[in-house]
Amino acid sequence: MKKKENILIVGAGLCGSLLALRLGQRGYKVTVMESRPDLRKVDISVGRSINLAFSDRGIKAMNMVGLTDKVMPLCIPMRGRLVHDVQGNTFMANYSGREDEYINSISRGDLNSLLLTEAEEHEAVDIVFNKECTGIDIEENIATFHCYETKKEMQLKADVIIGTDGAGSILRKSYYLERKFLFSYSQNFLNHGYKELSIPATKTGGFRTEKNALHIWPRGNFMIIALPNLDGSFTVTLFLSYDEGEYNFNNLTTKEIVQEFFEKEFPDLVPLIPELTTEYFENPTAPLGTVKCSPWSYKNNTLLMGDAAHAIVPFYGQGMNASFEDVVVLNEVLDQYEGDWEKVFKVYEKTRKKDTDAIADLAIDNYYEMRDHVANPIFKEKRKLEIDLEKAFPETYFSKYSMVTFNEDIPYSKAMEIGRAQDKALLNLIIDDEIDTTADLQEILKKVQEETNEILDEDNVAKTMKH
Amino acid sequence: MKKKENILIVGAGLCGSLLALRLGQRGYKVTVMESRPDLRKVDISVGRSINLAFSDRGIKAMNMVGLTDKVMPLCIPMRGRLVHDVQGNTFMANYSGREDEYINSISRGDLNSLLLTEAEEHEAVDIVFNKECTGIDIEENIATFHCYETKKEMQLKADVIIGTDGAGSILRKSYYLERKFLFSYSQNFLNHGYKELSIPATKTGGFRTEKNALHIWPRGNFMIIALPNLDGSFTVTLFLSYDEGEYNFNNLTTKEIVQEFFEKEFPDLVPLIPELTTEYFENPTAPLGTVKCSPWSYKNNTLLMGDAAHAIVPFYGQGMNASFEDVVVLNEVLDQYEGDWEKVFKVYEKTRKKDTDAIADLAIDNYYEMRDHVANPIFKEKRKLEIDLEKAFPETYFSKYSMVTFNEDIPYSKAMEIGRAQDKALLNLIIDDEIDTTADLQEILKKVQEETNEILDEDNVAKTMKH
Known part of the structure; x- marks a missing residue:
C-alpha cells in the first residue's frame, strides 16, 4: 500500500x-x-457552553x-426532564421506559x-x-x-x-x-438567543437541586434549562426572544428588570443563582442558528x-x-x-x-417541545403512554426520542421519518379518544403501529409523486 | 398630509x-x-428567458x-400542457376544467x-x-x-x-x-441547469406546432418545454442535470453528441429547431436556484x-x-x-x-411533476379526475394548480396547504382503489373532500404540537 x-x-x-x-x-x-x-x-470557557448532552x-x-x-x-447520567412550573412544583419525565437509556451531562x-x-x-x-x-x-x-x-x-x-x-x-x-x-x-436564525448563568455547588461540593436530571423551566415562549457538572454546579441556559414578548433580551436592560423577570417567571430558581444579575450582564447573549x-x-x-x-x-x-x-x-x-x-x-x-x-x-x-409542550396535558399523556409502551415492550416500542438518542444504528433520517409518523399517530389517537388508556397495552401498541404504518404509507405515496 | x-x-x-x-x-x-x-x-434578451407565464x-x-x-x-393563451412522448405522440392535459382558466405566454x-x-x-x-x-x-x-x-x-x-x-x-x-x-x-441550487433554444416561425409568420399550449417533452430526469411568441416562434428550454445521467450538460460537448441526444430523446423536435447545435453552443447554460x-x-x-x-x-x-x-x-x-x-x-x-x-x-x-409525473398513469388518472370534478363542480372543486394559478384571492401558503392535502387524498384514494371512477361524481367529490379534511385535521394536530 x-x-x-x-x-x-x-x-x-x-x-x-x-x-x-x-x-x-x-x-x-x-x-x-x-x-x-x-x-x-x-x-x-468563560460564558460559553460548558456542558453538553x-x-x-x-x-x-x-x-x-x-x-x-x-x-x-466524566459523565453524569440524566434520566429525564425535571420540569419546574411557575409555582415551583416539579415533575420528572423520563427519557425512556428502558432502565438503561439515559443521556449524560459532560x-x-x-x-x-x-x-x-x-x-x-x-x-x-x-x-x-x-x-x-x-x-x-x-x-x-x-x-x-x-x-x-x-x-x-x-x-x-x-x-x-x-x-x-x-x-x-x-x-x-x-x-x-x-x-x-x-x-x-443556508443560515437560519431563530428569533431567540441564549445566555448562560450558573448554579454554584454547595460549600461542601454538593448539588443544590436534583443531580441526575436535565432541569427545564418551560414558559411557552421562552425557557431555562440546567445541566449538572461534576463539581456540584449546574450550567444554566436562558433561551429568550430578542425582541418579542413582554420580556426579551432587548428590553431586559437593568438589574431591576432582570430581577423582576426571574422572580416572576422562575421564583424557585432565583435563590439558586446568587450572582444572577451580575452574570446576566457579564455573559454574552448568543444567537441560535x-x-x-x-x-x-x-x-x-x-x-x-x-x-x-x-x-x-x-x-x-x-x-x-x-x-x-x-x-x-x-x-x-x-x-x-x-x-x-x-x-x-x-x-x-x-x-x-x-x-x-x-x-x-x-x-x-x-x-417547541421543550419550551412549551412538556407542560401540555396532551403531550404529557402521550409521553406517559410512550414510557408505558417502552416498559412493556422494551424490544418493540421506541419513541422518536429513543430512536434519535439511544439507537445509534437507526440513522437520524429514518428516526425522523418513523418518529414523526408515530407522534402524529399517537396525538391523533389521543385527541380523537381512540385510545382507551385502561385497555390492554398490547391492544394499544397494535393500534399505534397500525396507525403509524398507515401514515407512513400515505406519506410514501405522496412522496413518490413529489420527487 | x-x-x-x-x-x-x-x-x-x-x-x-x-x-x-x-x-x-x-x-x-x-x-x-x-x-x-x-x-x-x-x-x-439574447440567450435569456424571453417569454413568461x-x-x-x-x-x-x-x-x-x-x-x-x-x-x-400581448398574451397568447395556453390552455394546457401538450405532452410529447419519445415516439412523437402527443396528448393535451388542460390546466383546468373551467373554460375561462388558462395561462398566458407573454x-x-x-x-x-x-x-x-x-x-x-x-x-x-x-x-x-x-x-x-x-x-x-x-x-x-x-x-x-x-x-x-x-x-x-x-x-x-x-x-x-x-x-x-x-x-x-x-x-x-x-x-x-x-x-x-x-x-x-439560503441559496439552494438544483442539480439541473437550463439552456434556451428556439423554434422559428414559418416563412409566413405561422406557428410550427400547436400555438395555444405549453409544450412539454418529459423524460423522467430531464425535460424540454416550449412557449409560443406573438411572432410565431417558440422559446424552447432544455432542463438537464449538470453531471448526472447518460447525457448531461458536462458531457454534451460536441455537435455530434448533442445531435444524437436530441434525435434519440426528442425526435419530433429536431426538425423544428434548424439551428439546434449552433444555438446549443452559443447560448449559455444557467443554474436554477x-x-x-x-x-x-x-x-x-x-x-x-x-x-x-x-x-x-x-x-x-x-x-x-x-x-x-x-x-x-x-x-x-x-x-x-x-x-x-x-x-x-x-x-x-x-x-x-x-x-x-x-x-x-x-x-x-x-x-418533478413536469419532467416525470405528467407521463405517469396514476398522475394522469388523478389529473383527469380533477378536470372532471372542476367541470362538474366549477364553483366547488379547485385543484392545487387552480388554487395557485387562477385563484389570486387564495394566498400561496393556503393553496399549498390545502392543495398538498388534496393531492395526497386523491393519490391515496386512487392507489387504494377506493374511487370507483364509474361512480357518481358527486359521490367522488364527497369522498375526496372527506379524505382531504381528515388529512388536514391530522396535520393540524401534529403542527400544533410542532410549533
Whole structure:
C-alpha cells in the first residue's frame, strides 16, 4: 500500500480532535491547527457552553477509538426532564421506559482535553494552538494562518484539508466566496438567543437541586434549562426572544428588570443563582442558528465536517453526538474506499447529508417541545403512554426520542421519518379518544403501529409523486 | 398630509418598473436606477428567458395599475400542457376544467417596456439606465452606482431604498455582509441547469406546432418545454442535470453528441429547431436556484422585493406573478400604514413571506411533476379526475394548480396547504382503489373532500404540537 497522505485539520474542537485521533490510528500524518490556546492549559470557557448532552451516538464513536472507559467517569447520567412550573412544583419525565437509556451531562472542556491528549499520543499527529486560519486556497490546498504569538502569517500545504472549524468555518466561507461551483448554503436564525448563568455547588461540593436530571423551566415562549457538572454546579441556559414578548433580551436592560423577570417567571430558581444579575450582564447573549450546505467537498482536496458542514440548534442534545457520528461514518467510508479521496468525500456526503439535515430539523422541533409542550396535558399523556409502551415492550416500542438518542444504528433520517409518523399517530389517537388508556397495552401498541404504518404509507405515496 | 418621501428603486426589471409605476400613482417621487441599457432601445434578451407565464395574480396587479387592457393583447393563451412522448405522440392535459382558466405566454421584453413607459408618464418618476449599483449603505441610505457611459461613480441618497435588483441583489448582499442584524439566508441550487433554444416561425409568420399550449417533452430526469411568441416562434428550454445521467450538460460537448441526444430523446423536435447545435453552443447554460431570506427590511430605510427577496425556480410559471403580487400586497399595506415605513416594511413581510416561501417550495415540486409525473398513469388518472370534478363542480372543486394559478384571492401558503392535502387524498384514494371512477361524481367529490379534511385535521394536530 502506498504511503499515507498528509492531512491538515483546521480546528481542534470536539470533531477535529476526534478526527485527528482516528486518522492517527489509521496511520495518517495529521496536523491540526487551532485558533485558540490549548484548553488544557488555559481556561477559555468563560460564558460559553460548558456542558453538553452525550448519548449513544457519541458513545459509539468513543468505542471506535477505544476511549469509552476513559469517558464514562466524566459523565453524569440524566434520566429525564425535571420540569419546574411557575409555582415551583416539579415533575420528572423520563427519557425512556428502558432502565438503561439515559443521556449524560459532560464537560466540553474535559472531553476535548481527553481527545487532544489521546490524539497527541500518536507520533504522526501534531496539534498546534494559537494559529487562526484566515483563508484556504481550495485549488492548491494551501491554508493561511495568523499566529497569535509571533503575529506573523504562515502557510501550510497538505494533500487533504478537512475543515472542522465550526459554525463560522473559514473553509465553508471559501466555498461560498470563491464560486468555483454551485454552492447551496443556508443560515437560519431563530428569533431567540441564549445566555448562560450558573448554579454554584454547595460549600461542601454538593448539588443544590436534583443531580441526575436535565432541569427545564418551560414558559411557552421562552425557557431555562440546567445541566449538572461534576463539581456540584449546574450550567444554566436562558433561551429568550430578542425582541418579542413582554420580556426579551432587548428590553431586559437593568438589574431591576432582570430581577423582576426571574422572580416572576422562575421564583424557585432565583435563590439558586446568587450572582444572577451580575452574570446576566457579564455573559454574552448568543444567537441560535442552523447551517446547512452542499457540496461538503471540493475535488479530492477539501472536506467540511462537524458544525462547519451542519451547525444545529442545541435542543435535541445532538450537536456533539452528530459531529462524532460524522467521524464514525467517514471511518466506515474509508474502510471501503481508502486511497481515493474524491470517492470517499462523495460517498461520505451521500451517506451522511440526509441524516445531518434530519437532526437539524428535529432539533428545531424540539425547541417547541421543550419550551412549551412538556407542560401540555396532551403531550404529557402521550409521553406517559410512550414510557408505558417502552416498559412493556422494551424490544418493540421506541419513541422518536429513543430512536434519535439511544439507537445509534437507526440513522437520524429514518428516526425522523418513523418518529414523526408515530407522534402524529399517537396525538391523533389521543385527541380523537381512540385510545382507551385502561385497555390492554398490547391492544394499544397494535393500534399505534397500525396507525403509524398507515401514515407512513400515505406519506410514501405522496412522496413518490413529489420527487 | 406631509410631503411624500423620495424613493430610490434599484433595478427596473418587471418588479421594479411596476413598483415605480404604482408609487408614482401614489404620489411619491421615485428614481429607478437600472444597470442595463433601456430595453426599448436595445435588444438585450439574447440567450435569456424571453417569454413568461402570466396568470391571474399578475392580472390582478395589472388591474391595480389600470393596465389590463394594454397587457392582454400581448398574451397568447395556453390552455394546457401538450405532452410529447419519445415516439412523437402527443396528448393535451388542460390546466383546468373551467373554460375561462388558462395561462398566458407573454414576452418579458414587451411587458417590461410597457411598464417602463407607463411609469415614466408620471412626472415624479425618473428611470435611469446603464447605472450599475455597486453598494448600498443601509445605515445612511446611500447607494453607489457605476455609470457605464461616463465610467464614473455616483452616489444617491433617498428616504427609502427598495431593492428590486433580482436574484443577485446588491441590497441583499449588503444585508448579508454588513452583519448589522441576524440575517437568515439560503441559496439552494438544483442539480439541473437550463439552456434556451428556439423554434422559428414559418416563412409566413405561422406557428410550427400547436400555438395555444405549453409544450412539454418529459423524460423522467430531464425535460424540454416550449412557449409560443406573438411572432410565431417558440422559446424552447432544455432542463438537464449538470453531471448526472447518460447525457448531461458536462458531457454534451460536441455537435455530434448533442445531435444524437436530441434525435434519440426528442425526435419530433429536431426538425423544428434548424439551428439546434449552433444555438446549443452559443447560448449559455444557467443554474436554477431558490433564494429565501429574512428580514427583508432594515429599519425604515431599505426593503427587498421580488426576486431580490425570494428567487424561485421557474416550474410553476409564478416567478413574475409572485413579484407582481408583492407590489399588490405592499400597496395594500401602504393603504393601512402609509407614513410609517418601518411598520409598512414589517407588516408587509409578516403578511407576505409565508406565501413567497410556499411558492418557492411549490415550484420545486412542480419540476418533478413536469419532467416525470405528467407521463405517469396514476398522475394522469388523478389529473383527469380533477378536470372532471372542476367541470362538474366549477364553483366547488379547485385543484392545487387552480388554487395557485387562477385563484389570486387564495394566498400561496393556503393553496399549498390545502392543495398538498388534496393531492395526497386523491393519490391515496386512487392507489387504494377506493374511487370507483364509474361512480357518481358527486359521490367522488364527497369522498375526496372527506379524505382531504381528515388529512388536514391530522396535520393540524401534529403542527400544533410542532410549533
